[in-house]
């Protein structure tokens with residue numbers, strides 16, 4: 577017991593947050609998707625603060641790709657998240673941790689998290705798809721990086737982002753409302 581406490585203290589001292597260690601990541605880490613910073617169709621953030629977010633944005637906005645810095649958070653839809661962990665976290669996922677969330681007006685809960693074995697609610701393995709992104713894109717797919725496409729159009733994605741139940745409600749366009757109806761996301 578005492579030994580493990582000492583080990584924690586030592587590790588804590590050896591790895592200050594300033595060196596890019598994301599804080600403990602739990603359900604409370606994930607909030608309204610639209611409070612993150614939009615880049616083209618997706619959203620980014622960095623768990624290590626404003627200065628670190630600059631590094632994330634630089635890679636996200638680059639036309640030639642790059643390696644996302646630790647603490648980077650990337651989301652396209654409210655329920656699926658990629659977080660760039662500390663260097664050495666997992667070679668197969670290029671240090672990304674994948675999350676599958678449940679979201680409600682009360683917040684987020686984590687259905688699954690991890691590296692090579694996380695599947696989404698449709699049974700798809702995150703890494704299987706994202707690994708197809710060409711190497712310069714650091715597992716980020718978008719529409720043109722070499723991944724197999726997902727059956728969501730940009731309008732559907734926008735509508736799903738706008739109806740994140742953790743956010744303040746916003747108006748949908750007629751087209752977005754139609755798309756959501758077609759997707760069957762709502763009982764209406």
Ligand code: HEC
Nearest residue numbers: 650651652656657658675696700701702705716717718726
């Ligand atoms: C069937 C393949 C497939 C599976 C399975 C899949 N994704 Fe994706 N994901 C994609 C594609 C393709 C995009 C880009 C879609 C677009 O921009 O239109 C994407 C986009 C994303 C993005 C936005 C950044 C990017 O890569 O463009 C994140 C974050 C993400 N997915 C996380 C996950 C997580 C977490 C899981 C597992 C819980 C997962 N995905 C499962 C194919 C997949």
